[in-house]
Amino acid sequence: MPRQAYVNGRYTPHNDAAVHIEDRGYQFADGVYEVVPVYNGILVDEEPHLDRLERSLRELQIEMPMSRAAMKLVSRELMRRNNLSRGFVYMQITRGVAPRDHKFPTKPTAPALVMTTRQMKPHSAEALEKGVKVITLRDIRWERCDIKSVSLLPNVLGKQAAAEAGAYEAWQIDDEDNITEGTSANAWIVTDSDTVVTRHANNGILNGITRMALLDLIEKEGFTLEERPFSVEEARAAREAFVTSSSSFVMPVTQIDDKPVGNGHPGLLTMKLRETYIAYMNSLKEAG
Template sequence: MSDIAYVNGAYLPLAEARVSILDRGFLFADGVYEVAAVVGGRLIDNDAHLSRLENSLRELRIDNAPPIQTIANVEAELVARNGLSEGLVYLQITRGASNDRDFGFPSGTTPTIVAFAKKKNIVASPAAETGVKVLTVPDLRWARRNIKTVALLAQVLAKQAALDAGCQEAWMVDRDGLVTEGSSSTAFIVTKADALVTRPNSPAILPGCTRKAVQSLAAREGLTIEERGFSVAEAYEAKEAFLTSASNLVLPVVSIDERPIGSGAPGERARLLRSLYIEWATKPVATR
């Protein structure tokens, strides 16, 4: 079966999916996106992603997109048409195409909506057993990082710097020396007093959906959570570190800038929270 994508109301083979070169997403990065995980043939924690999508659309004033339930139906249909048991669904909405390349919002455009599915081994990921390595890099992004826009060049450069250094993720650092977040994930450390530390939501970071669920599960377990900034130096000395994202769920971090974190092996808290998240996410919604 061919990979099936969605473009502006039509389901078609991925190789045939096309958008205009005048689309403002291509010309100006004038658009937003979301990525939702699929486990057991079902979108997990998707309400949080759709809520964040609504906020991103509102912040960019893309106010004529289809209703969120229509978008949810498109995602579910892609899962079904692609026979996707485990993986990801990517959805992107731009302001649409205009004949004039003007910076101001054009009038009368129709948003461009594209989506596709991708198979990925999420639950039994080898990285969950080995842990991942992190490289710290300067945070070069714009000031409204809480909007999930398609303007991802700074994150692309950060991720490539990590890969070039033999790492799997980059943690971006602001001018005050505090970690903001990963290039495609939320950053956590565990202090020697067993407190989970992550930066509070603000325009400085993207409000992670998996982050929110993991924090809720940690609170349910009686774990201490501190929402505050932490420095690279504090991260070096942490008992554990881990990251969260829709595409990786919870992954332990075993080194930062080639310095082992804790024992240099996946930590107890990261393993626990990954297990709890998978258990929670795969339960029927009515029993959560």
């Protein structure tokens, strides 16, 4: 069976899936999205992902196109149709189809829902053994990064700059020279005193679901944590650094721009946190 997608109430071959040219997501990026990782056949942290999806919709005054229970059923049916055991369920909701006009449509529109799946590529053994490089660049995004909007052009430009520099990710810098987050991942450092530091969740970052899960795991493991801004200078002087996301899990960072982090190798605490997070995901299957 060819790969399937779900578009506005219908399952369809992925290659045939399409939306109307006047969908406001296409015209104005007037919509939000969510990506739920699938690990060993289990949707990881599905409830927090749906919580964030509903919050983003509320911030844009868009209704949920169906109940949460129905969204779960569609996710599982797509996983079944696409034989997905490790990967992602992608869901995008826009305000729907309306004549092109910047303001909200005067007539009610039905929110448009698209859901797809994608297989997860194994993490590079070299990346885990040697760590990855990040570059730094100015954060040019809008001031509501807490909304998981489909408007991602600044992130795209940052990710492209990272790729051209041979880097895994780009860490974005605010007007006070503090790191906000990566283009698609949250940023973390570990100080010489074994303190794990990540920026506090506000409108300047997207509060990652992997980030929130790791915060809980850090507390359970008894590590010292600080949620606060940290500068580029502090990051370059840190003993360890890493990123978290639904696709990266916990990925060690060993170079920032042209400067090695710590001894230039993945940190012991970073790798411990990665192991802890993977064990957490495995425990979901056992409990599922």
